[in-house]
Amino acid sequence: MHSSYPIGTPGEKWGEAQRLEWRDQTTIKREYQKEVVPKINALSEQFDVEQYGALSYDAERYPLFCIKSTNWDRTKPVVLVTGGVHGYETSGVHGALKFAETQMAHYSKYFNIVVAPCVSPWGYETINRWNPLAIDPNRSFYANSPAEESANLMKLVESIDGNILVHVDLHETTDTDESEFRPALAARDGVEYIAGTIPDGFYTVGDTENPQPDFQAAVIASVSKVTHIAPPDENDEIIGSPMTQHGVINYPMVKLGLCGGVTDCQYGTTTEVYPDSAKVTDEECNDAQVAALVGALDYVLTQSQP
Template structure:
């Protein structure tokens, strides 16, 4: 794979201003339907879950995007809570469908043991455009903090705020794709006026643990479940995955809260970010969805066992 050293918007070495961001947004095209793919699937789950509309994004001229979460119908205040998030980066398709499939096929498995809150598509505008950013060229997954510049992040933070301190586990579902290297990382470098440094894309599933609250046994329980579904990414020649040291098979660490990552929003003891590789010749879309489901099931199961 090769990647261009320059991006077609902006001046190399100069951060984007509003004209460059407008030029970038004008290049984005709607490629699929949030209403048809996601909202319709959520509607089908209304018989089993309470459906909460926790916000609405207004992005003219592209329209308005209601934000939905699924909540355990038999919610109990004496139980701990689990958060499952998908589509924080809208282009990461298996995160969205993995969250929906988990809710549909396994949501009832935990009745009476833990309250489930599932936000399957945090960034619907980006879902439709198969992109990482929102329309303001902001990455929601670097924006989970007070006074967030990303409406997607702010809405989710508001949803979970009353439950902080009650979450036992949070599994945030993501993908690492070839377009990270060919489009999104070059765009990020151009936006910030920095040089693009090609790296590489790991072939396989991996996890990101919280460097400030590492839970290695929890991560390895998820890896053990997922490797029955799809392959685990090996370390590269430097012993790294996407530039971070591999601390255990298929596991790296980021500092969730300082980086403004979604997986850091709950204060839960057990947190992780999954990363599926959908462009692998060794994996199908169905396997990627199944890997996300396996990760959620294993993560919640481990958390309950060790609570």
Template sequence: MSENTFYPIGTPGTPWSDDQKKQWHDAAVKSRSYADEVIAKLKSLSSHGFNLLQYGTLSIDTNSYPLFALQSRNWDINKPVILVTGGVHGYETSGVQGAIQFLHTSAQDYLSQFNLVVLPCISPWGYEHIARWNPYAVDPNRSFTTDSQSQEAVHAINFVNDLEGELLLHIDLHETTDTDESEFRPALAARDGEQYMADTIPDGFYLVGDSENKCVDFQNTIIKAVKQVTHIAPADNNGKIIGSTAEYEGVIYYPVKALGLCAGMTDAKFTTTTEVYPDSDSATPEDCNNAQVAAIESALDYLIQIHLPEIAK
């Protein structure tokens, strides 16, 4: 097997075989503990008005990778449902820890208005191995589809589909890191037998909305709130962020359902995907977690101020 000129697995121009995907898996290093950093923090939340529910497990190691959701204990079918997801890409730390921080701090403040359900770490193997993909070199965030090859996505879809009530909001917590360009995008090109085209990483926070359901005021409200915590990514010289036009400050749009993204897994009226930038010289891990919490809180405050009064009319 010849070495890829831009990635050390595979042959340039040839998609990976199963053997090469296994080679990628075997090179992954467990670098942190899902049990200690995630599960242990979730188990204490029963005193915060939530039930801890296991909605599946990953077959690669059923003992090590149970999948958990936190759900409002006093579920009321008449309240709107709010879905928060994190850790779809396990290496994006603040997506996981930001969701947990929200649960431990301000989440209970919203239980009177909403049913809350949080899936804080959808990809626990990816969390432990600081990987974008699952163990089989599948990107869970391109796998929220009817023919999904990702156990992580399938378990989440099945759990969410069984929720009772109107799903009003889905906010999916992510990061864009420097390793996207140094590791994950080169790996993607190598896996698919394509040419790697270098790009730049946005310097700051931004949102990815649904191009089929833009919710402009909603997106802009979140940007204004997060701006108080960390800086917003500017558009490049072509007016774009990661290749997509920035229609407003820090806001781009994707067709989330067509791409199989987590944010498109439901028909929620309001959806967005956060993208925190943890590699900035001016952003700490605490800043990143706080930015995720600010995004969630501002989204919920917007619904309380704008949407719930309209329902009551």
């Protein structure tokens, strides 16, 4: 099965004109400054809120913030939480913020924590996977990145004082991945779109080079208390990748330029919530992201016990 996309010529990569045509059809659908920034600022009473950059598309509209645990202690390992690398994935943003609001104070007893809740605020506002240049930030975590969102986050990571032991990158897999984003990607790159299947439920993506299966299993077990875990398709795969255990697939994070490869952490996972299920509410999706983080950090704490 294949489909054409309304922008560009099938079989030909987009040039600047097609990228501009794509950007011109985007619209603001929700406001970062009203829905996200106030939640970040409200956390400044408990934690250190720092601006680590801004997007040049509109620096005043799109400042980039992180939330850090106070009383930074170099004897503690560091936990990095990233959300909204794909701005349209709503629970990635609001799940990160809910974790900071409800759980971060507790885990700050054991870890230094840095939360970057909305890496791609333009994508958040326009409900898009790409940035305004039709570039996917989550394929752009490498030197001299063409994506400002990725480059700013990499600078933040470089500035962190201490060893990053854990990185949890919060994402969603949505029905629009097949109805809009993958067809657009095929059109942009001048290749045929081959339809895939959206998994019904939560899953995680580990790193092929450092899979940490017990860690992934702990995340899945924690999330299963909140929402259902995605089963494999008829090929025993999830989104075209072999399922390595219940609810888990692996990607080569660094090779693909994924946010999950932005650190040299020992324990890393990318969460994938399914918000379009009739079985879940928006808040349950946020809760699933929090549960993933709780499961991840509780597991790491058990590994550090004598």
